Amino acid sequence: MKFIMYMLYMIILHFIMLISSAYSKSNVSVGYTFTLAIPSDYSEGFNGKAYLMETDEMPLNFKTAMSIEAIDGRYACSLEVYLGNVKVWSSGHVTKFFTSESCMLEFSRSGDLMLKGYNYEIGWKTGTSRQGVEKLKLLDTGNLVLVDDKENIKWQTFNFPTNILLLGQRLSVATHLTSFPTNNTNNYTTSFFSFEIHHDKVALYLNSVTNNNNNNNSNIIKNKKYSYWEFHPSKIEKNITFIELASRGLEFFDDTFKNFSQIIPPYKQPIRFLALDKETGNIGFYYYSPYKDKFEPSFQVLNTTCDLPLACPSYGICTLSKTCSCIRFLTKDDQDVSSNNGDDCNEGINTSTLCEVGTMLELEDASSLLKNDNATTSMTNVSKGNCANSCLNDCECNAALYSLHTRECMFFEVVRGVKQVKRGSGLSYLVKVPRGELGKHKKSGLKNWVLVLILVADGIVLFLVVGGVWYFMIWKRKKRLSDGNCSS
Secondary structure (H helix, E strand, O other): OHHHHHHHHHHHHHHHHHHHHHOOEOEEEOOOEEEEEOOOOOOOOOEEEEEEEEOOOOOOOEEEEEEEEEEOOEEEEEEEEEEOOEEEEEOOOOOOEEEOOEEEEEEOOOOOEEEEOOOOOEEEEOOOOOOOEEEEEEOOOOOEEEEEOOOOEEEEHHHOOOOEEEOOOEEEOOOEEEEOOOOOEOOOEEEEEEEEEOOOOEEEEEEEEEEEEOOOOOEEEEEEEEEEEEEOOOOOOOOOOEEEEEOOEEEEEOOOOOEEEEEOOOOOOOOOEEEEOOOOOOEEEEEEEOOOOEEEEEEEOOOOHHHOOOOOOOOEEEOOOOOEEEOOEOOOOOOOOOOEOOOOOOOOOOHHHHHHHEEEEEEEOEEEOOEOOOHHHEEEOOOHHHHHHHHHOOOOOOEEEEEOOOOEEEEEOOOOOEEEOOOOOOEEEEEEEEOOOOOOOOOEHHHHHHHHHHHHHHHHHHHHHHHHHHHHHHHHHHHHHHHHHHHO
């Protein structure tokens, strides 16, 4: 029965989409409303859209759509903009609007554009009431705008970027791209990526948002930000005012609107958009491939797996062979519990108790992609022991990176972006772990992995030696018998 109702809803939705597409245009006036029904039963993976407006550019034109998506047992409603089949903007990018039975897009006569639920609760709005707004327009650039009777823009999606920067769209120091990884949350911490503009650089950040309860049972939300890629324009005396995506690359402008630097991909395909990937945190320039009928990256700023901040799970390390290994420890029974490419590297580690019962595990020749820009989270001219003890005594520190050559120590609240580096680097990654979890040999998962390779190599050599001796004895015996037969 549930399947029949689902198919019936899909048929009705497809019919609505055909009607709306047939009469779609690039603008609507105040007083416009559109209502989209929501399935009565929850269906995992459901994603329905009804297109409302579209531009004339073909075959890859921009479209505006109402969307209903199944998320975590509920349905979310949003207003979206698409380039082909790629979502380039969404009203629910940061905050989802969950509702039931129906969702209505209302363009009020006072000029406010709103999404309303079944009981007319407002889930999203532009806040442009009584500003003289007359029309909602979808421009050829993909910018969805509200304009007055003189075509002055009162609100635009270009001022509220998501994870995509379109051709001709600008980002200033007051705006940034954000991207939220899927299946990357627990009860306390969630992570998201951001691409941000500063006066002297552009940078990619891993944001770690922690939700803690204090003694008054109220939530305390903390956001720690770590950079993992930076680009500094060549002319450092120039301050960045904004950046703009052009068909050849990303261009940097100063306060005189003069282009003084750029990031240009090595390949010549015309760029359609720049995207911050929600799974990897990589920035890519995308072009349309007519042969494959899809968008593909012509250039990405991060080229190897170990350069991606979430390539390995929490408490995992990316090795020189570009595979993940858990930063694990020998248990009290000296049983190796390390594993590869797992999602449970932090299983059994409660970071909230490490301040009282923690100790430090050292990984030699290991570094971190993450950089902490906060000066209070680093120390200079200190020993490795002081670095470890300082992290151990700081309840917010879960790891530290120490450089033997510079005697610098940097603290981290998250154990992510760890990677193995070449021997003799002088770098040590220090991880806070539960006291008693270290065996008497204090071997890390990485060292155990190296030990296994050594044992396997020794076994192969021993097998070849024994096999060679055995073969030589058989050959010698056959030769002796052959010589005896010949002499007789």
